[in-house]
Amino acid sequence: MSAPRFRFTVAARDGKARTGTIEMQRGTVRTPAFMPVGTAGTVKAMKPETVRTTGTDIILGNTYHLMLRPGAERVARLGGLHRFMMWDRPILTDSGGYQVMSLSDLRKLTEKGVEFSSHIDGSRHLLTPERSMEIQRLLGSDIVMAFDECPRADRPFAEIEASMEISMRWARRSRDGFDRGAEHASRSALFGIQQGALDEGLRRRSADALREIGFDGYAIGGLAVGEGQEAMFATLDFAPAMLPEDSPRYLMGVGKPDDLVGAVERGVDMFDCVLPTRSGRNGQAFTWTGPLNLRNARHTEDQAPLDERCACAVCATYSRAYLHHLVKAGEILGAMLMSEHNIAFYQQLMQAMRDAIGAGSFAIFAREFRHDYLANTA
Numbered sequence: 001m002s003a004p005r006f007r008f009t010v011a012a013r014d015g016k017a018r019t020g021t022i023e024m025q026r027g028t029v030r031t032p033a034f035m036p037v038g039t040a041g042t043v044k045a046m047k048p049e050t051v052r053t054t055g056t057d058i059i060l061g062n063t064y065h066l067m068l069r070p071g072a073e074r075v076a077r078l079g080g081l082h083r084f085m086m087w088d089r090p091i092l093t094d095s096g097g098y099q100v101m102s103l104s105d106l107r108k109l110t111e112k113g114v115e116f117s118s119h120i121d122g123s124r125h126l127l128t129p130e131r132s133m134e135i136q137r138l139l140g141s142d143i144v145m146a147f148d149e150c151p152r153a154d155r156p157f158a159e160i161e162a163s164m165e166i167s168m169r170w171a172r173r174s175r176d177g178f179d180r181g182a183e184h185a186s187r188s189a190l191f192g193i194q195q196g197a198l199d200e201g202l203r204r205r206s207a208d209a210l211r212e213i214g215f216d217g218y219a220i221g222g223l224a225v226g227e228g229q230e231a232m233f234a235t236l237d238f239a240p241a242m243l244p245e246d247s248p249r250y251l252m253g254v255g256k257p258d259d260l261v262g263a264v265e266r267g268v269d270m271f272d273c274v275l276p277t278r279s280g281r282n283g284q285a286f287t288w289t290g291p292l293n294l295r296n297a298r299h300t301e302d303q304a305p306l307d308e309r310c311a312c313a314v315c316a317t318y319s320r321a322y323l324h325h326l327v328k329a330g331e332i333l334g335a336m337l338m339s340e341h342n343i344a345f346y347q348q349l350m351q352a353m354r355d356a357i358g359a360g361s362f363a364i365f366a367r368e369f370r371h372d373y374l375a376n377t378a
Contacts, residue, residue, distance in 0.1 A: 006189040006216050008248050014362040016240070016267040019354040022217075022248060024142050025187050026082070026090045029057040031248060032264045032353055034346045035092060035272040040065045041075075041085045044277045045335040046343065048087045054312065054340065055347035058090040058142075060272045063135050064099035068118050068125075072138040080140030092143035092272070093136045094252075095174070095193075096127055098150045098221075109149065111166065129170045133177035137184040145219065146174035146192045153197040153227040164195040164202050168209040175213050189216035191250060194243065197222050198235050207242035218243040219250040220268070224259075233262050240267035257286055257349055258373055261366050264353050276346050280338030283327040286345045288369075290376030292320075294338070299324035312344035 003025045010020040022029040036043045036051060039062040043051050051059065061081055066072060078084050081091060097114070107116040113128030129147040136144040148167040151160055171192050178190045192215035196202030210218060220239050223232045232254075240249045250270035251263050260271055276286065285292040287307035305315040306323065314323075314337045326334030356365035 005187055008217070008246065010246075012358045012360075014357045014360050015265070017264050017353070017357050017362045018267065018269065019357040020269075022090075024090050024189070026088065026142055027057065029090060029270075030350075030354060031269040032260075032350055032357075033057060033270050034260065034350050035060045035270065036277065036343050036346075037062070037272055037274045038085065038087075038091075039274070040069070041081065043339075043343070045281060045332070045339040046277070048085060050340055051087075051343065052089065054344040055351060056089075056343065058092060059087060061091050061093045061139060061141065062099065063093050063096035063132060063139070063145075064127075066093075066139060067096065067127075067135050068120055072135040076138040076140070080138075082140055090142040091140075092191075093139055093141035093145065095132045095145040095147040096135070097132070097148045098253075109166075111169070113147075113170075114149075129173035130177040133174055133181065137178075137181045140184075142188050143217070144178060144188055144190045146171045146190065146215070148193045148195060148221060150195070150222050150225065151197070152225050153222065153231070155197070157199070160195075160197045160199065161202055164197075164206050167193065167195045168206060171210060172213055175215070191215055191217040191219050193219040193221040193252070194239060195222045196239075198227060198231055200235075200238050203235070203239050204242055207239075211244065215247070217248040217250060217270075219252050221252050223251065224253040224255055224273075229256075229259060229262070232259070233266065236263055236266040236268065257346070258370060258377075260346075260349065261353065261369055264357075265362070265366055276342035277339045280340075280342045281335040283334070283338065284342075285323075285338055286342050288345075288372055290373050294320065294324045294327045294334075296324075306341055307345070310341065310345055311348060312341050314338075314341040314344070 004023050007023040010018050012019050020031050036059050038059045075081055075084050115126045132147040147170045149163045151163045192210040194206045196206045243249050248269040251268045254271050255273050283294045285306045288309045299320040302320040304320055307315055356362040
């Protein structure tokens with residue numbers, strides 16, 4: 001029997017938290033799932049085979065960056081993104097909308113789409129829902145994201161409302177554009193993105209519009225853009241439940257380990273964030289007892305591993321003293337090892353949450369995790 005195009009199954013629930021699987025033709029994704037970010041066809045400072053050894057089932061690729069360099073058409077001629085970067089597991093690609101807004105100073109938004117200048121060479125481009133679907137098809141994405149706009153949560157209500165409404169119109173065009181690529185649509189999935197910032201009424205209207213269009217999965221967008229954890233959690237207290245129970249819920253761009261635990265507690269199934277690799281490149285390790293700054297002099301002669309409880313190859317092999325040396329010396333190996341540890345830690349955290357949900361002990365796990373992790377977090 002051939003693998004399904006897309007099938008989401010919930011195996012166990014514990015409160016709002018749930019664990020299950022997403023089955024696709026390139027493999028099964030265990031949920032709750034964390035997706036390392038492969039912005040430009042690479043999870044920074046990590047080989048694809050190393051990413052896989054951490055327990056990663058799926059990674060994220062970036063439509064905006066790949067369309068500008070090396071170009072979606074070129075990637076397609078070279079066999080698609082999976083072959084290009086030598087990753088044979090599922091890939092989710094974002095729509096490009098967020099980067100257009102955050103990286104380009106010269107941009108013009110209209111009903112048609114967004115015209116912008118490349119941050120690389122200043123060349124002009126028009127990104128529309130239809131073009132976003134085409135780019136993600138050329139890349140060979142397994143999970144395609146609808147094209148949307150993502151304003152900051154502190155913008156005026158009228159601006160956030162207008163942004164949500166145009167994102168919903170773009171969601172319909174994304175659905176239509178995705179469906180026109182019949183061959184790609186027959187083996188991939190399309191996710192819609194709920195918008196509305198922190199407002200419950202706008203979130204409801206957005207969720208209703210997305211339900212009417214119909215998607216394989218649903219993302220919660222417009223959070224982790226400066227509003228703070230308390231406001232994010234307050235929104236997650238109501239936003240996930242507005243989305244279909246039988247589809248995965250994906251919180252975009254999140255986050256710190258305690259963010260992930262709190263979001264799973266509130267019913268979220270999928271996450272992505274640059275934090276573990278970016279922090280690793282800057283000398284910060286995540287551990288079960290909180291973040292660790294390897295630049296600190298106290299690690300100069302510390303022969304202990306980064307984390308006694310961590311099962312990754314870095315903790316089994318290298319001392320804090322050696323990693324401190326690599327970080328201080330600016331050695332590339334330091335970025336590689338720290339990134340590997342951080343991604344492995346995130347995947348161990350996801351597995352621990354899956355196990356706790358399956359055992360019906362998630363509330364105990366979450367309480368103990370926060371006690372240990374936040375005790376040493378400034």
